[in-house]
Amino acid sequence: MAQAAPGPPDPPAPPELTAIDALLTRQAREASRHSFQLLGGEAVRDAALTAPELPVDPPDWAQAVADASTEPTVVFAPVTDATGQVVDFVDVAVNTAGRSLAARSRPRHGQLMTVSQPSSETSGLFAAMRRVLATGEPVTGRDWDATLMVGGEPLHRRVRITATRHRGHVVVTFDDAARRHELISDRVQEQGLIGWGEWELASGHSDWSPGLYVIFDRPSDAGPLTLGELARRLVPEDRTAFRVALEHVMSGLPVELDLRLLLTDHTRHIRFTLEPLRAASGPVWGLQALVRDVSKSYLRRVELDAAVHAAERRRQRADAEARVAARLREAVLPSHPPEITVQGVTSAVAYRPAETRSSIGGDWYNVQPLPDGRVLYALGDAAGHGLDAVARMAALRGGLAGLAHTGQPVEALTAWLNRLTFDSGMDGTATAIVCRYHPDRELLRWVCAGHVPPVLLRDGKARLLDDTTGLLLGVLPKVTYTAYELPLRDGDTVLMCTDGLVERRDEDITEGLSGLLCAVERHAGLSPQQLVDTVSAELLPTPQEDDSCLMALRRGKPAASDRAWGD
Structure with a gap:
């Protein structure tokens, strides 16, 4: 009867598995040799057997x-x-x-x-x-x-x-098991581990907790896996990491690492804490593993990492935009010299930008002597924050500076500024106070477009000049604005501010305006620059979440030292 032809030879084991098996065999041989030396050698073994x-x-x-x-x-x-x-x-x-x-x-x-x-x-x-x-x-x-x-x-x-x-x-x-269970129980309580295993290298004996059988989807009557068998259950790409971890453990060092376990229908992410077992002297004779299934936390970590990276990209974009916005604001909004006097009116400005880049706003101001001897004073706020708000601020300030040379009254300038805001293509509104001082009549005319009304400080008393304001800039294409007039007396101070100085999330704006009037009266004897600096420092919160601008105009007798100051 003919014999069946032999089947093809088994394929060679992957190199990493071969290396792991060789490592475990060498360590088992060394541990066994050392143990015999501790026991007294062959004679003692023979005596125990016979x-x-x-x-x-x-x-x-x-x-x-x-x-x-x-x-x-x-x-x-x-x-x-x-x-x-x-x-x-x-x-x-x-x-x-x-x-x-x-x-x-x-x-x-x-x-x-x-x-x-x-x-x-x-x-x-x-x-x-x-x-x-x-x-x-x-x-x-x-x-x-x-x-x-x-x-x-x-x-x-x-x-x-x-x-x-x-x-x-x-x-x-x-x-x-008591000592081992005590140690493992402490670690389980500390780290949430749910399984443990212990392997002795020389005898091949191993112990598993019930939780480890669950993690490996292995019936308890099948017995524990050897370390070599465990390595074969890992994703091939993780076997090198497992071999390196075993090398560290065999040298007496504990190791913690994450590995992927190949199961029948899915991959499980496992965290191993491997610790060497050894006597006070001699080689490592075994190892203990504390094991936790981190599959769910791994997926959550992947999702969290993706969210963190997305947030970081958004933050970088926001930082870049904030830097551009800050540079643009600095270029468009030059600093105001302290207490400059033009046509007998001394002006001072306290401009305080927000303390965080994400809060950069669209506050702006302008003091502009005109060729006909009159002086334009304006202050406003483009809605929103960031680059868009600064861009609107730049368009408003630059547009008004050009329109002011037409000689038209302030109500016409404000109407044109409204149309400029509406037609700019930028989705946003703005507020503004546009003033012109007529030195020949010692008269201040102004229009308030949705803005905080100005304050008059006269004879030590402060009051709002008018609480009737016109429509915000940019809401409708055609709006008619009404101008108000104030004859200025010697010593009168008119103050204009943006809402960052008086508006708070947790209170009505009337409380902020009342606080502004009280602060102005308390510091009425200060110079214009000292007044705006002191009032701003007193009213602004810490940290400052919004831009703030406070401008003061004080009427005095014209002096020979009066000088013009342009853009």
Whole structure:
């Protein structure tokens, strides 16, 4: 009968998986070699394997005491020499949980502790049991790093022991999970971890918590994955990171990293905290992993990162626009010299820009001597913030400066300024006060287009000149404005401000105007420049969220030093 042809050979494993397997094999070999050295070499192992069981006669109460505990529990009888000195211990009873633990070792009674488990002497366990027997003082919650001899091979365990004296015997309870659970529980509470695993390299033994089976979509009866098998479940691009992490752990360093786990129908994002397991000296003999499924938080982080990047791009655009707006405002709105006097009227301005770039507004002012001897005073505010508001401000100020040379009355200038705002193509409105001083008649004529009305300070008393204002600029194409007139007396001061000085979100503007009148009266004796600076500092909030402009015009007798000041 013909034999079937052999099938094709299995494809070679990916290089990273081969490297991970080689790394784990080398570390397991080194850990095993070091463990044998700790135990005393081949002779000690042979003695543990071949030592005969001692004939023991367990007390009738021993098994009942062992069975009373749910943790692995062993009852030890002392072994004495001719002088009565305790030279060893022999097990005489073990409970069901202890048999499960002892299944990794020799399950029979009558084993000498120092022979079957030579590390009991070097670790101090034997000495501790002798003290318990001699003094009656129990040992509770002591951590024991044990290198057990199981079937002739070393097995590292970290256990917590409780030892008590009972009727001349020592009852020892071994909890190989308590210390680990305590450590892991602390980390779980701190970091929200939901699974743990522990791998011993030399024996290949591993323990998983129930949560780790859930994370890996693995039935609990299938048992834990080895580290090599775990590596094969990772996204191929993440295997290099896993190998590098294992190299760090094998050198004694803890590592935290995020990896992607390939499941049947989706990819799961897993955060591993890997910690080396090692004795006080010698190589790493195992590792412990604290594991958390961060798939949901990963997606939220991706969404958050995208939102942060989008916000950063918006912020950069806003900053760039704010820089351009600030430069444009500086170019269009020259600084006002302190207390300049033209035709017997001294003017002063306190202009305070907003403290944040995003709040750059469209406040503007103009003091413009005209060829016919009259003087134009104007102050306004283009609605909004940013580059658009500054652009409207520049159009309004520049347009009015040109229109003023026509010699037309202020009501006509304001109507033209309204049409300019309406026809500019920029979606926005503005407010303004347009004034002209007639030195031959000592008369001030003004129009208020949706703006805060001016204030008259006369004989130490301040009042609003008129609370009737015309329509905002830019609402309708054709608007008729009414001009008001005020004969100026020597010492009269007229103040005009933008709403940033008197308007607050949490109060009515009438409260702001009342505060302005009170502040002006309190500081009536100051010079025009001192007056606007002091009142602005007193009324403006901190931080200042909007632009503010306060202009003062004070009538005095014309002096020979009067000089013109243009744009």
